[in-house]
Amino acid sequence: MTRCTDFTHDPAARSWVGSANGHGDFPVQNLPLGIFAPPSGPPRGGVAIGSEILDIAAIAALLPDDARGVAPLADRATLNDLLGVGNDALRALRHGLFRLLTDPASEEAVRPALHSMTRCSLHLPAHVGDYTDFYTGIHHAENVGKLLRPDSPLLPNYKYVPIGYHGRASSIRLSGEDVIRPNGQTLPPGTQTPIFGPSKRVDHELEMAIWVGRGNALGQPIPIAGAREHIAGLSILNDWSARDIQAWEYQPLGPFLAKNFHSSVSPWIVTMDALAPYRVAQPPRPKGDPAPLPYLLDPADQESGALDVTMEVHLSTARMRAEDRPPHRLSCSSMTAMYWTAAQLITHHSVNGCNLAPGDLLGTGTLSGASDESKACLLELTQGGREPLHLPGGESRAFLEDGDEIIITAFAEAPGFARIGFGECRARIAPAPGLEP
Template sequence: MTIDQSLKSWVASANGHRDFPIQNLPLGIFSEAKGRRRPGVAIGDYVLDLVAIADLLDEDMREDFEQPVLNAWFARGPEAQRRLRERLAELLSDARYRDDIEPQLIGQSEVRLHVPCLVGDYTDFYVGIHHATNVGKQFRPDQPLLPNYKYVPIGYHGRASSVRPSGEDVIRPGGQRKGPDEEVPTYGACRRLDYELELGIWIGQGNELGSPIPIGEAGEHIAGYCLLNDWSARDLQAWEYQPLGPFLAKNFHTSVSGWVVSPDALAPFRKAMPARPAGDPAPLPYLDDAADRETGALAVQLEVTLTTERMRAEGVAPHVLSRGSADAAMYWSAAQIVTHHSSNGCNLQPGDLIGTGTLSTDQDEGLGSLLEISRGGKQPVTLANGETRSFLEDGDEITLRAWCEGGGAVRIGFGECVGRVVGSGQA
């Protein structure tokens, strides 16, 4: 019922909404001015307060919706989420419930969205093969991809404490940086600040320590998806990353969009995983599953725009930096990511956050970072007002957007993930 393409809502703005029709119903945590944080669902131009309509929901759901985060709710697993979606679809489509529900709708412009979960752990993967190849060419022209890339979904542990909601300013980080013409490193503000276009994966039900998640069950452990911008200090990273990988270059800020789009809402937009090029190894058996091969790719359209301080003052339209799609970018599926993460017995927990890594396509218009677009700073981007950018300057604002459409299905979206760079006062 919840993805019935003919289903309409009595909430007029939901019908034909670019992001939040009744077929989507993403969950999030919101607050009003000076109000407490609580769960809500996006419907058209509104947020439906789940606490306020608790009496219309199953009794066993109410306790979890009293929490200011979604961890406990996500821990219930996919069947509980499906029951909630079915009930919400009924309440928002059947006019008999309008008098009870309508007073609990709050305009999205009147609320603030928060990080949906208390993030216990954050892991960033590197499954965008075109991004990995492009970056590898800049640092290792003779061997862009290391030998393990096509066997192992590469990832590293990030910093959960600096995961922040869309709209929060990004403070330019400081650290050690060493330019190509400098003999010794110096400490100061990052000179090559960048964004990274990613999808975020929220973990629902976890697994016990020592009990890996089989590939055929991995999807049941995913509560939903969001947009994720893993901001990157490229100059700090180039100096520090050997031998242990990213550290201060990546742990200063990670932005996430506020709405969690459920796997059920994305069901009409699943595709077969792209065929691996001739000569590539098949996934090892623990990462191979027939159903995942057939439906593991997500046809999510991705867009990144930039505005500068001067552009906003002059009323210049945002500059589109990239447009691409997740299914054309990901070498490994979400299920393979989750399975590999737990394959050594690592215990995932409800509310854990996983980033896909930067999602770039094989076309210039689909590159997911300025490092790639500007060819490491050698080919600056020229904006409509004459400004140029190789990397981000103070006052620059990056907006990520994502949506799914086509195949006769109603379009659904993720909303926005926005971050504006502000100076740190460091030289």
């Protein structure tokens, strides 16, 4: 497989920003995009470099011509306009920033535009106009299907069409913001009449977020061969779920209140250029599975359309924090669990003429692996709550309790290349609001 790598992926490259060298997430080979606000100043676009953030627009005049015209687009409260210029322009910006951050002669001019990450506030990287959550994790789909339909876990359409639903963009929040336990209707086991109250089965979902870059016009589908150019980058996503509300409401039209109360996303967008060394072939479909229909099948996408990104989920309970215990790892999985590639999701989403826009967000769906250790939500880990997890310190969990905090991290590594990471996506469960009778 040919990887489209260049000088920015050189594992020997070092930055004069000392904290970047050997950094587990943000070495100079990464340079993810985000929105930050310094101690005194409005939100603006930057790149993470080690433990610091570089203000992109502030050093625009130092960049080469092909990047100088792009950098001012970062001088805004969202990255939508910057993402919308397309991957060629983002690549030119990446090259220019890399050269500045690895050239000792540039330090004096660039250093005033650097800000300590701990002294800055981070914001959602883009205004999310639309959000679609897919269901590409086939092991997750099979595991959940076995709980509901033991004899036929997957519905007949699963292996032909990327399954997804239109989520709620307004409730997407940045990592670190509390998740308020949702109220809703549930149907207790053995009863026929629903009750109203706080969900008792709040769950996390280990996902990745795919950010749309260059969009398409209404009525103009995106061909599979060019779909990759419409993806700006990836972040971590936790699409919280209320499983008891979901079980009662999802038929016949699918997820509603069980999904739209909160989705957490990490602050940094790791660009597709930064991820080039970690592209791998899409795993072959099991024998007997149908080939994708022609509009979803591209040899180049099958050869290098998957990403070898590792994701981990940790749980920290209120008692663990009070006893100074470290978070407990719940699972570890990979983006290679996707049955469909990111490009296939883009193409299918637009095949009917749907117009995607810069900053739109696509969720991969819960990415469980084949092993028990890679089950990516509590619904799977506890067999629908029937087999609670036993945690260090004597606690147990079937689903999340108030005060529980979920921390998701992700990284990519490959022989001959530097490891890069996504930072973290974390949030804590807060009590449900009281409602007047």
